Amino acid sequence: MTGPQILVHRTADVLAASAAARLVTTLVDLQASKGSASVVLTGGGVGIALLEQLCRSPAREAVDWSRLDLYWGDERFVPGDDAERNERQAREALLNHVPVDPARVHPMAASDGAFGDDPDAAADAYARLLTEHAGGRGDVPAFDVLLLGMGPEGHIASIFPESPAVYETEASVVAVRNCPKPPPTRVSLTLPAIRHASEVWLLAAGEGKADALALALSGAGEIQLPVAGATGRGRTLWLVDDAAAAKLDHR
Numbered sequence: 001m002t003g004p005q006i007l008v009h010r011t012a013d014v015l016a017a018s019a020a021a022r023l024v025t026t027l028v029d030l031q032a033s034k035g036s037a038s039v040v041l042t043g044g045g046v047g048i049a050l051l052e053q054l055c056r057s058p059a060r061e062a063v064d065w066s067r068l069d070l071y072w073g074d075e076r077f078v079p080g081d082d083a084e085r086n087e088r089q090a091r092e093a094l095l096n097h098v099p100v101d102p103a104r105v106h107p108m109a110a111s112d113g114a115f116g117d118d119p120d121a122a123a124d125a126y127a128r129l130l131t132e133h134a135g136g137r138g139d140v141p142a143f144d145v146l147l148l149g150m151g152p153e154g155h156i157a158s159i160f161p162e163s164p165a166v167y168e169t170e171a172s173v174v175a176v177r178n179c180p181k182p183p184p185t186r187v188s189l190t191l192p193a194i195r196h197a198s199e200v201w202l203l204a205a206g207e208g209k210a211d212a213l214a215l216a217l218s219g220a221g222e223i224q225l226p227v228a229g230a231t232g233r234g235r236t237l238w239l240v241d242d243a244a245a246a247k248l249d250h251r
């Protein structure tokens, strides 16, 4: 793999605002060139801050929200109205405030949803949805932009180091149990599904993320450090702040 392109921002706020501006421009370009666009959303501090910044930006009017497909990279498997839900946080930060087409917003199921308290059934259902949306070209759509946060131990989506999810090579979506970070039960895209994206944008802020980023650049494997396996087909972009970049010697 060629290494990620790394863009360092002064603070977490600057990073979120800059990533929001980048996303607007990217969506406008994609919609102009091929009519619609697809984005995979992430939970986490910077991922939600990006959506809040986008909501505040007058430039949001440049996006045709009705021609956008939205997916999630992972979800906390809790009731639909739980404040921990990545979906709920994304709706409150942005989606409730822009005219998205509800039929093109594709959340993962909640623990009180259509599949009951069965994360395997929820994961299988999301995998089927992705296959339908792939339009006969494989199991997963070619997402335009896939956003990821990262935990201090290098987890991305809900793929934790040395966990069963990181060994998955067949399924596009898996149920995740016994997560070291609460809540313990989740649903997540797998690394092969993430690598279907045209562009992967990793968002990381704060000194707690510095070691994992440095290790990933120094050749750590994806089993020990899942972020090392999160690459896009066309481009992998790390959008980070000064504190997260402190141990990188790329500059």
Ligand SMILES: O=C1O[C@H](COP(=O)(O)O)[C@@H](O)[C@H](O)[C@H]1O
Binding pocket: 042, 043, 044, 045, 046, 047, 074, 075, 076, 086, 148, 149, 150, 151, 152, 156, 157, 158, 181
């Ligand atoms: O639990 C999760 O955490 C990661 C990272 O979150 P952060 O607050 O440390 O940035 C996030 O990417 C993932 O989507 C989420 O479910």
